[in-house]
Amino acid sequence: xxxxxxxxxxxxxxxxxxxxxxxxxxxxxxxxxxxxxxxxxxxxxxxxxxxxxxxxxxxxxxxxxxxxxxxxxxxxxxxxxxxxxxxxxxxxxxxxxxxxxxxxxxxxxxxxxxxxxxxxxxxxxxxxxxxxxxxxxxxxxxxxxxxxxxxxxxxxxxxxxxxxxxxxxxxxxxxxxxxxxxxxxxxxxxxxxxxxxxxxxxxxxxxxxxxxxxxxxxxxxxxxxxxxxxxxxxxxxxxxxxxxxxxxxxxxxxxxxxxxxxxxxxxxxxxxxxxxxxxxxxxxxxxxxxxxxxxxxxxxxxxxxxxxxxxxxxxxxxxxxxxxxxxxxxxxxxxxxxxxxxxxxxxxxxxxxxxxxxxxxxxxxxxxxxxxxxxxxxxxxxxxxxxxxxxxxxxxxxxxxxxxxxxxxxxxxxxxxxxxxxxxxxxxxxxxxxxxxxxxxxxxxxxxxxxxxxxxxxxxxxxxxxxxxxxxx
Amino acid sequence: xxxxxxxxxxxxxxxxxxxxxxxxxxxxxxxxxxxxxxxxxxxxxxxxxxxxxxxxxxxxxxxxxxxxxxxxxxxxxxxxxxxxxxxxxxxxxxxxxxxxxxxxxxxxxxxxxxxxxxxxxxxxxxxxxxxxxxxxxxxxxxxxxxxxxxxxxxxxxxxxxxxxxxxxxxxxxxxxxxxxxxxxxxxxxxxxxxxxxxxx
Numbered sequence: 001x002x003x004x005x006x007x008x009x010x011x012x013x014x015x016x017x018x019x020x021x022x023x024x025x026x027x028x029x030x031x032x033x034x035x036x037x038x039x040x041x042x043x044x045x046x047x048x049x050x051x052x053x054x055x056x057x058x059x060x061x062x063x064x065x066x067x068x069x070x071x072x073x074x075x076x077x078x079x080x081x082x083x084x085x086x087x088x089x090x091x092x093x094x095x096x097x098x099x100x101x102x103x104x105x106x107x108x109x110x111x112x113x114x115x116x117x118x119x120x121x122x123x124x125x126x127x128x129x130x131x132x133x134x135x136x137x138x139x140x141x142x143x144x145x146x147x148x149x150x151x152x153x154x155x156x157x158x159x160x161x162x163x164x165x166x167x168x169x170x171x172x173x174x175x176x177x178x179x180x181x182x183x184x185x186x187x188x189x190x191x192x193x194x195x196x197x198x199x200x201x202x203x204x205x206x207x208x209x210x211x212x213x214x215x216x217x218x219x220x221x222x223x224x225x226x227x228x229x230x231x232x233x234x235x236x237x238x239x240x241x242x243x244x245x246x247x248x249x250x251x252x253x254x255x256x257x258x259x260x261x262x263x264x265x266x267x268x269x270x271x272x273x274x275x276x277x278x279x280x281x282x283x284x285x286x287x288x289x290x291x292x293x294x295x296x297x298x299x300x301x302x303x304x305x306x307x308x309x310x311x312x313x314x315x316x317x318x319x320x321x322x323x324x325x326x327x328x329x330x331x332x333x334x335x336x337x338x339x340x341x342x343x344x345x346x347x348x349x350x351x352x353x354x355x356x357x358x359x360x361x362x363x364x365x366x367x368x369x370x371x372x373x374x375x376x377x378x379x380x381x382x383x384x385x386x387x388x389x390x391x392x393x394x395x396x397x398x399x400x401x402x403x404x405x406x407x408x409x410x411x412x413x414x415x416x417x418x419x420x421x422x423x424x425x426x427x428x429x430x431x432x433x434x435x436x437x438x439x440x441x442x443x444x445x446x447x448x449x450x451x452x453x454x455x456x457x458x459x460x461x462x463x464x465x466x467x468x469x470x471x472x473x
Numbered sequence: 474x475x476x477x478x479x480x481x482x483x484x485x486x487x488x489x490x491x492x493x494x495x496x497x498x499x500x501x502x503x504x505x506x507x508x509x510x511x512x513x514x515x516x517x518x519x520x521x522x523x524x525x526x527x528x529x530x531x532x533x534x535x536x537x538x539x540x541x542x543x544x545x546x547x548x549x550x551x552x553x554x555x556x557x558x559x560x561x562x563x564x565x566x567x568x569x570x571x572x573x574x575x576x577x578x579x580x581x582x583x584x585x586x587x588x589x590x591x592x593x594x595x596x597x598x599x600x601x602x603x604x605x606x607x608x609x610x611x612x613x614x615x616x617x618x619x620x621x622x623x624x625x626x627x628x629x630x631x632x633x634x635x636x637x638x639x640x641x642x643x644x645x646x647x648x649x650x651x652x653x654x655x656x657x658x659x660x661x662x663x664x665x666x667x668x669x670x671x672x673x
Contacts, residue, residue: 102511102636106671151553159557163629170632 021250033065034299034410035124036375038074044415047465049080052415064113064126067096068411071129071137075415078140079460081469087144090137091370094160097129097137103333106187114371118378121322122371122409131168131211132356133413135161139216142223143458146471151227158220162236168211172363186373188307196305202329203298203358207243210360214243214250215291215351215420221253222289226454226473234261240350245273247348249424256281285426286449288340289436292347293417293460294333297354300324300361300410319376326358330419336461338423339435347421354418361412368409379405416459448472512638512666514560521641522660523568529658530646531576536656540578545599547573547646548582548617556627565625582617619655620647635667640646 043052070093077086138161145153217240224233234257255277258267336347387395429451459468552562597608623644646656
């Protein structure tokens with residue numbers, strides 16, 4: 001008996017040491033990521049980004065949520081206008097993502113992690129950064145470079161963002177298909193979720209996939225335009241308008257570049273869709289682009305369900321599951337109004353990050369569910385074994401552990417904005433004052449517009465807090 | 474039997490525990506050795522690009538006639554980085570201009586140090602510390618006749634099994650007076666990285 005106990009202790013020790021190379025914090029298992037992020041979000045809503053950063057859970061490099069903590073920190077540094085700190089943090093996150101991508105096809109450590117996740121929950125696995133988050137990382141990194149007056153560095157990040165979207169386009173469908181197959185092999189389907197699992201369609205809205213981000217395309221177009229590569233800019237604007245065909249600023253950009261580059265066929269087609277194009281730029285005018293970030297994206301919520309799982313030896317049995325979900329519908333944000341030199345402009349949506357996040361989660365449900373089935377079955381077997389060997393005490397302990405450890409993986413980049421809008425217009429060069437109005441709040445922005453150049457303003461409106469940074473490209 | 478299992482587990486634990494904490498070692502290496510730490514633009518690529526470009530420039534018959542009786546004055550504009558990596562392109566142009574200078578066939582003006590030179594001349598004339606008759610005169614510098622400029626672009630493709638990177642480096646020499654491109658060449662580099670199938 002003693003010998004057996006010793007053996008088990010040693011085995012557990014071995015497991016701990018093995019997993020020691022990629023650890024997870026114990027409270028990650030029992031306290032969801034969404035509740036860990038609550039104080040951070042509260043501080044963000046007050047506009048106190050330094051406090052928000054101090055509320056972040058410190059994680060070291062071996063932690064399985066390290067990359068995510070870097071993303072959160074980089075974003076908060078960005079909001080606090082610490083461009084170089086933000087740039088370094090994001091660069092580190094990129095290195096980590098690259099390392100993850102370049103790892104062997106079959107990873108021993110991953111297998112062990114999954115083993116750990118089987119007896120606890122998905123929070124024990126390393127965080128894999130979804131494509132839309134990778135795209136946002138490079139977009140912010142590009143802005144970081146811009147605000148440090150390095151256009152060529154910003155363009156490098158833009159190319160990386162495009163690479164991410166290209167990879168996603170190639171790989172995504174295959175991944176989803178494979179996960180769906182695996183789930184079907186385990187005798188379940190996502191249909192069995194219906195009823196208990198909230199329908200996320202209202203949180204998804206109209207997006208077609210969870211990775212194509214018109215904001216990244218638009219930023220890319222603007223930067224290419226600023227560096228004189230109009231053809232590249234045109235391609236990115238065209239990609240953006242496929243996602244947001246109703247955005248009037250995008251329509252003007254596409255028409256303007258089509259006419260400038262002499263794309264006659266395109267110009268005719270676009271004019272049929274968006275109306276006749278009239279050259280509006282007067283000589284000596286400059287262009288102003290405003291990127292408006294609205295609020296904070298929602299965190300994933302934990303939803304508990306009872307689902308039947310078929311097992312070979314004793315038929316169907318109901319198990320309690322925990323799955324992450326984005327609850328509620330999309331919030332309709334008021335448009336930002338901007339006045340300059342007698343003209344009034346209203347902001348228009350260029351990306352809904354909440355939709356991308358929800359769509360990404362929905363697409364990944366099959367693989368989540370497959371892991372969940374394996375997990376509940378394994379946990380049930382542990383409980384049965386313990387109740388046989390250690391009687392009621394073992395049974396109760398195992399049941400308590402099973403309930404307490406049944407936590408959904410609610411990890412996601414939670415400091416991203418909910419939505420990004422754009423405004424673009426031409427105005428006379430020289431000192432210009434822009435009057436902005438949002439939810440009853442007013443603010444005036446002073447910029448120095450240069451002839452034939454683009455002035456970029458990145459504005460973030462979180463809660464009652466409005467902040468901006470401008471740069472001449 | 475039980476004891477054996479015990480010992481094996483203990484041994485394995487020790488091995489794994491040791492595996493997590495390796496000692497680091499510092500060594501000197503050959504600066505021109507082939508470096509393949511990862512697939513990104515590295516020192517070997519830089520050296521290869523700079524060497525091939527300068528060799529091509531020296532061997533070109535046009536440049537041969539240009540440098541027959543005079544040492545033309547050049548300036549390096551910049552290398553446009555069109556890749557998806559943050560590459561210090563100044564380091565590439567530095568290598569190329571150093572090699573050209575070393576050959577003794579060309580002379581260079583450095584646009585990156587114009588401000589520093591102006592400050593020094595200002596100090597000599599207005600600082601009150603330098604003998605005015607011995608101060609270096611303003612307006613005596615020699616203007617560049619040729620401009621060296623180029624592009625570095627890349628195509629990156631990857632799938633589950635491998636990553637492929639292709640770099641193309643183009644360099645051109647322009648006669649500033651006539652606007653003619655007197656010489657141009659390009660080098661290509663292709664690197665592939667296959668993923669290992671099993672690893673930690």
